[in-house]
Every structure is written in structure tokens, then in C-alpha cells.
Amino acid sequence: MNQIQLAAEAELELRRRRAERLKQYETQRDFYKTHPLEYLVERLGFRANTIDWNLNPEYQNHKWDGTVNPFIFILECLSQGVRKIGVESSTGTGKTKIGAGIALWFLDCFENSLVVTTAPKEPQLKLHIWKEIGVMYPVFRKGSLSTLRLNMHEDPRLTDWQAIGFVAGVAADEQSSTKAQGFHAEHLLIIIEETPGVPQPIIEAFQNTADGPHNIILAFGNPDHQLDNLHKFCQLPNVISIRISGYDHPNVVLKNPSFIPGAVTLDGLNDKKVRYGDEGALYLSRAKGISPGQSVSALINLKWVKEANERWNLICEETGKIEETKIPGHKALGVDVANSEHGDKAAIAKGKGTVLISVVDFQCPDSNLLGKREVLQLMKDENIEAKRVGVDSVGVGAGTVNALKEMDQYVAALGGADAPVDIANQEEKFKNLRSQMWWQLREDLRNGIIALPPDDELTADLITPEWEPKNGKVVVESKELIKKRLGHSPNKGDAVVYWNWVRNSRSAIEFLK
Template identity: 25%
Template sequence: MLNDDESLVGLIEHWRVSPYDFVVECLGVLPTEQQRGVLAAMAAPGARVSIRSGHGTGKSTLFSWIALWGLCCFWDVKIPTTAPTAHQLSDILWPEIEKWRAQMLEPWRSAVRIKSDKITLEGTPGFVAARTGRKENPEALQGFHAEHMIFLIDEASGIPEVVFEVARGALSTEGARILMAANPTRLTGYFYNSHHKNRDLWTRFQFSCLDSPRVSPTYAREIADEYGEDSDMYRVRVLGEFPHASVSQFMPGDVVKAAMGKHLREDMYGFAPIIIGVDVAMFGGDRSVIMLRQGLYSNILYQVRGNTPETLAAHAARLYDEHKADALIVDATGVGEAVMSSLRLMNRSPIAFYAGEKSILPNCANRRTEVWYKMREWFRSGGAIPNDSDLRDDLVGPEFQYTAGSGKIQLERKQDMAKRGLASPDLADALAVTFGAEVQAKRMNAAGPGIQNLRSAWKPTDMKSRRYRALDRRR
């Protein structure tokens, strides 16, 4: 017969491989089917679990269970928890942990100690730590070392990208478990990528309110009645699905997605001018990019980090000649002036674009906003872009606001994007620059005459039919 200590050890060993049984047996609660799937996934060392969820499905409860499971079932364990605000940790997660601690079996209930920023288990070196994940505190998930690591990231959509960049080494520690969850409000960032371009690296769950017994059906009906079932509010708050566009996002994600990888060719738009846009990197980490647009077709021709203005100008001149372009438009702001000068020395005639100048359009605050606005209309008209994830992220990254007083649209500045942890949208800016001037095709290429040149291109001698000539004489 096992003594008490041996019974406890055997129970802990069993719970260690079954978080679900820990919750049922130690906390005395039956998880929902949604929660059960996550508990099973977290059992594996090295688990990487990401949950996009509607409102009220039990994310914070799930986090509190995993925190107590890790603390009670592993000896040398560190469990960093983070969220965008201290409120999320101190007013929501910590009280939830205290609620379930009070329901634990003994001796664990008495052994768990809860302080304002740390939770410990008496007699063990392990702890749960609270760290706010803000851009002012990018080290939130750094500096933790233990045999067992469990990272809990709540409201992950709102965690700045810089926090994840700084924590990349810690998150990739061998055997470390990661659980993150959020209402999927944003279409960029670490959390979004865990369900999209990095989805193969994660075990992904979607918690819809419609499938959760924790959420009253009345809630979903009220959201549907107020906003509509096809609204982004319903998608995010009820279905746990990413929106078509975030509230302040300038370029809708569904519009960009529809444009990616369309089977359009440059020669399909022989009637349209060929325009090459150049976005010049302001800083060493940014990219200088050259893009081509003709009609509804576009393509990335060149991108590089750390080029000199003279070298970039040489590439722009070469591509201008190769594609027999009708216009070469350069963002001449800052170091772009040096690119302009180099192009002139090469006997080219670039068109200067200055992002900060007053917009020609009355609803836009400046020229950068203006060309992005025109680019958005181009997308809605059927514009096509390469199937490039960086270009997609650049396009959907910037947010916008309305200026005080005049109420004009103003696109988010690159500096403010950097504060949110987003990269400079160099690829998207290069495409936007192609809308910086009105350009007419200078010639008719092999695809046929331009629409505006049809009248002058067709001559009576082209009409070989006697019938046509007879009809002309009758007139």
C-alpha cells in the first residue's frame, strides 16, 4: 500500500502528463470541449498553442488553470505571464487564479502563495510572474531560466511586436511551452502570424461563442442585431475570427488578400503606361524598393537593405530602360534627393515625389496619404500584386486618423508604426509612389495600340474591305 507521500508523487506524475485530469481532480471543475483541446495540447513539452477567441469563452480561466498546473506539477518551473496592460493581469488573471486556488485539493491549496506580482508554491523554487508587455517594457518575457518554462501571453493581439522580438531567444528555449490567446482584432503581428504565415509552427484553436456553453446565446444575437452577422464586430467578438479590417486600419485585409497572386501579366495592359516607383530607405535597417505598375498589374523589381543612393539610382535606370517605362517616380524626401541627382547625371528624367507636401485631393492631409488613397481605389478596381507576405504585411500595417479641425484622412507615420513594433512599409510605399503623378503612355507596345491612340492609329488605308469604303462614300 502506498503511503501519503508516494500517493502524492504518483498523482503529480499523472497530472504532469494530463493537465485535463489536474483540472478535473485537483480543481474540481469540468472544462468545456474547447478548453479540453487546449489542455491536451499543452501537455507536450515544447507545445506552442495559439487561440483566437470570441468574448467570454473562458480564456482567462484557462490561463489560470495552466498556471496552477505548471506550478504544482513541476519542481523547477518558471511561468512568465504577460498582457498589454497591468489591468489584464492584476484585475482579471490574478483574481481568477485566486478563485481556483481556493478550490484546490490539499495540500496544494495551503501551499500556493499569491502576491501582487508573483505566485509561488511553498517549498519549491518555481513561480508564476506577472510582466506587462508594452513597448516601454520590451524585456517582459526575457531573463527567465528554469528546467521547465511555460509562457502565458494573454490578449496577444495587443502585445507590441518588439516584445516578441526581444523575447525570441527565450521563447525558442528547448522544451518551453507557450500559450497565447486573444480576441483577433489586428491583422498584423506575432499573434496574427501564428494563425497565418507561421501557422505550421503552432497548434491553433478558434473559440467561437456559438460553440461555448459559457456564453449566453443572447450575446451573439445582440451583436448580430446591432452590427450584423457579416460585420467585423461579429467576426471578432462572436466567432473569434480575424476582421476584414481593423477599426483604424487603412488598407482592408480582404481587399489585399483578393489581389495577391492574381494571374495577370504585364503584356495584358499594353494600352496603359508603365510606371516605376522607387522608395528610398531612410535608415540602414529599412529596404530600398523598386516596383513596377502597368494597368492592374504590378511587380517587385528590386529590393535591398543598405544600398548607396548612387547604386540604387543605377538599378532604377537599368530597370527603367529594360521595361521601356513611361515614368520613373522617386520618393525624393531626405536621401531620395541624392537618388534624383544621380539619375539626372545618368541623363534620366525622374519625377520627384514629396510625401509631406499638400495633397491634391481635398480629403487627404498630405501627398503620402493621397497616393495610398489612390492605391486603395486601385485595389478595389481589381489591382493585382505578387503573392508576397512582406508586401501584404506592409499594405495592411498602417493605420489612419482624421485630422483635428479639417477632418482630413492622415496615414500613420513610419515613426509611429515603429513605436507599435511594425517595420517600415517600404514595399507598399514603393507601389504607392507609382500613383504620385499622372502619366500617359508614350508609345504603343507589342500588345497593341493604346486606347487613347486608337483614333490617330487607325487610318482609312487600314480598311481593306470594299464594303467599308462603299459605306463611307454613301455617307
């Protein structure tokens, strides 16, 4: 046999072996498509009993607090083609790690697939699911990993088979919502982290774009309350809802806090129960994965808000609109100021007498223009007196107040840190004006005085703030703490607080002159 024949034979043998390997890979991949547990264990090195908790003998007589064997249930849903899955979980259960494993499973098993992971902020993506993807990548050994991107092609110009991180933002603008609608693939997996903080328009955009037969949305998070975006997603009729309780975790059931290092422990659960009470919202959410209806320390009761909605509906015409001429009293405005194109929104609440007509929020890149344009125009169009316009004067709000002052409109400058004012027959003492204004709204709702339009965002803003008595004074928690738990700034809620404060003449209100 000459050299040419030998070379030809060698080439044929190489092709045969390559074909055999490819055949084996295709066979293996077809198996893994419907067996994600085996993929996670065999390909990524997961311990089977950290996913299938029933493999541990201690579970034989375990009484499940949440969904039975939740991680296996999630994997079964994925392998059976369930298209929408919502997971409400306690903290420390390992949902981020399994989310990363699921992302790699989907990407590897379905050719030309697209995996989109999203969270409100970029650091959340980098520190959570993409950190786990980075840890697993040396074992995964496929594609090219860069910041918030894993491309299965060697050529970076090819982008039809990849996983990417998409920053949802804390307040969805038109651009981000449009971009969220732009993800399309035959095999599409959207993993939403920190879902309570992801803006509703983004979630709706994902639902609209994920309409193919193998387009899946998997939403994770720690629930905050029954009006947050995770719980609302889980309540949709086409969503399979799963709850992961810390009391079902192997570290707790096996009574071994080191079984999965860094995960939830019985001591941690007991600590939450002591700190928050066994009916406390944070205990229910962070320990049991239950979406609480209302915090026991909430300033405003959900029941009062719903009753205010009912009063508003009774006032409405058959068209569902308010006939303002039939409402007695003066018109007033409450303005929560912002100064950002993509961050927190501004909000304006408009009401007449004891009826809130509307509350709208919007991006506001210029707080000065907010005063000179939107607020001033509303004052003119609605014939609203300056003394019945309450504006948040803290920080960027000073620009709005000063802009109105330049137009000879001396509105009520409401500084949250200012001293409370003296009001006849008000027995409570307050840490600051902000606490007093929020308390006034609470009392007006509790006593059935005001009517509010049904608005889930407004309701969430109003029922989230908590309060405590401190040194004999009412203290409403800071806006930053509310923002952290709510997932966004309570713009609508603050605007309504300011409207309610200035709709009546309060003694000692100071006007900037």
C-alpha cells in the first residue's frame, strides 16, 4: 500500500471515529434533554441528593412544608415542556445554583438555543447566577465565557447559540421593555432572578415574546407580599407555582448544617422566628417562602386600601371615570420628584376633596423642567392654588420647588426630615414630618375618609412601609429601606402622601419664599 492509500485510509478512519463520537454525543444529548437531573450530576458534578432530596433516607417520614421535592419538580416541569414556572422560595435554598445548572443544561442540550437571565440590577446578575455559571464553566468546557455572556460558537460574531445576562432595571422604560421583547429563538429559556424587583412591563414583555412551543420562563425569588410581581406571576392560570420552604431543606431535615455549606440552617430559621414572630411577614417570606398578605408592623392595612378602592368605584360613573364636577372640595396635587432618565421615576397625584382622581409615574430627567412644565401646566389647567400643591423638597426636589418659585408659585415644600407640625387634637408625636404625613394618610384610610383608584402599584407602595414607636414617637421606616424591600422607590405612594397632606390646610405648613 503506497503513501497515498495509507493517507486515504487514515483519513477515512478519522472520519469514521469522528462520526462515531458525534453519533454518541447526539445520543447522549437526546437522553439529557429529558433527563436534566442526570445532566446536572454527570456533566456538572452536582450531588444527586442535593437536588433529589428524597434520596436522603431522613425524608422517608418527612412532612413537607412546601412543594414536595421542589427541585425535582422544577426539573420535571422543564423536561415535560411546561412553559411557565414560578418559584417562591425562602432564602438559602440553593435556587441560584440550580438556576445556573438549568441554564447550562438547556444551552448544551438544545442546539442554537438562547438562554436569557435577568435581574433588576447588573451586580445581582454578576454576583448570583453568573457567578455560579463561572464556577461550573471549567467542568462545562464548551463555548466562550465572557462577562454576562456564554457563546457556544468559537466565532464571537455568531450569536445564534448563547446565554446572556439582561439587566431589567428597577423601573422599566420604553427602551428596556422593547429590548425585552426582542429575544426570539426556537429554543428559548428566560430565567428571572429577584423577580419581585423586576418591573411588571419587563415581565409582560417576556411573556409576549416567549410564545413558541419550546419557549420557557422560569421565575425565582423571595416573595415580599401578595402584590409583588413574583406572586402575581405565580397566580397566573398558565403558570406552575412552586414553593420552597427552608424547613424542607436537607440541612434542616438531616439536622446537619454542613450538608450543603452556606445554605439555610435550623438555627437560622429559629432566629427569624424569634426576630419576626411566626406570623411576621419576613419570617413567612424568608423562612417558608410564603408570600405574606401584610406585615404585622405595616403602617397601612391592605383592608383599608381595598375599602378606599371600593369607595372610589362607587363614585365612578358607569364609564368607569370620575365626574370631577360632582365632587365637592378643592383640587390638590402631590409631587414626588426624580431626576433620572433610567432610574427612579417621578410621580404626580391629583385629587379633589377627599377623592384621589389619578396618580401617574414617569421618567423625569430634569427636576427643574418638571416644575416649570408638568406641575405648572397642571396648576393652570386645573386652577389649583399653590398652597394645595405639595412637593418633595429633599435633594433634587429642591430644583422643582425653586423652579416654581421663579414662576411666582410658592408651593408647599415638604421636607421629610423637617420637624413635625402642630395639629389640633393629634395626640401622636412624630420623629419628623415624613412620619407625620404618612401617619395622616394611614388615619384617613383607617377612618374611611378618602377614596383611591384601584392601582396595584400604588397599593404595594402603601402597604409596604413599616413603623415602630421609638422614644414615645411614631417612626416610619426610611424610603431607602422601603425601596430595598419593595424593589423600587415608592413614587406613587409618596405622591399620594403629599396630596393627602395638602388637600386640607395644615397648620404651620411652610412655603418656600
